[in-house]
Amino acid sequence: MNTLDQLVYCSRARLNQEQADEQIADIVHVSTFRNARVGITGALTLRGGAFVQLLEGTPTELDILMLHLHFDERHEDIVVLAREQITRRAFPIWGMTASRPDQRAARDLDRLIAERSPRLESWRQAMSAAFTA
Numbered sequence: 001m002n003t004l005d006q007l008v009y010c011s012r013a014r015l016n017q018e019q020a021d022e023q024i025a026d027i028v029h030v031s032t033f034r035n036a037r038v039g040i041t042g043a044l045t046l047r048g049g050a051f052v053q054l055l056e057g058t059p060t061e062l063d064i065l066m067l068h069l070h071f072d073e074r075h076e077d078i079v080v081l082a083r084e085q086i087t088r089r090a091f092p093i094w095g096m097t098a099s100r101p102d103q104r105a106a107r108d109l110d111r112l113i114a115e116r117s118p119r120l121e122s123w124r125q126a127m128s129a130a131f132t133a
């Protein structure tokens with residue numbers, strides 16, 4: 001039986017100031033297509049120069065994606081903060097914050113980024129709040 005893992009990582013964005021919007025649109029575009037093909041879902045945010053991405057999928061597909069991510073020069077200093085097996089997806093649909101997270105969710109995310117919390121549950125909550133705001 002295929003198991004499901006959920007992980008969250010932080011990285012430092014290395015986007016070109018003038019092309020940042022374009023680069024993010026490209027990441028979302030490629031991710032939407034590739035993630036759908038391999039059954040990965042999750043959420044990506046960019047706050048204060050830090051990417052935070054929560055990913056869900058089979059352990060093998062997540063490992064393959066993490067390998068791609070390590071070679072992607074649009075960010076650096078990737079730190080996997082938490083990873084664990086889950087029974088149900090928290091983000092059944094791939095998404096990227098198009099709408100702005102509400103004040104409280106944004107504060108929670110900023111705090112977690114500063115703390116680099118190893119608690120997956122706290123990231124899950126903050127990301128969910130940001131995406132449903």
Ligand SMILES: Cc1cc2nc3c(=O)[nH]c(=O)nc-3n(C[C@H](O)[C@H](O)[C@H](O)COP(=O)(O)O)c2cc1C
Binds near residue numbers: 044075
């Ligand atoms: C912050 C960030 C998040 C990304 N998230 C994903 C993702 O969820 N899925 C994905 O397929 N590619 C994602 N990418 C793009 C991959 O790093 C990579 O470019 C893509 O998988 C295509 O790989 P390839 O160019 O080796 O074919 C992300 C890139 C960045 C910088």
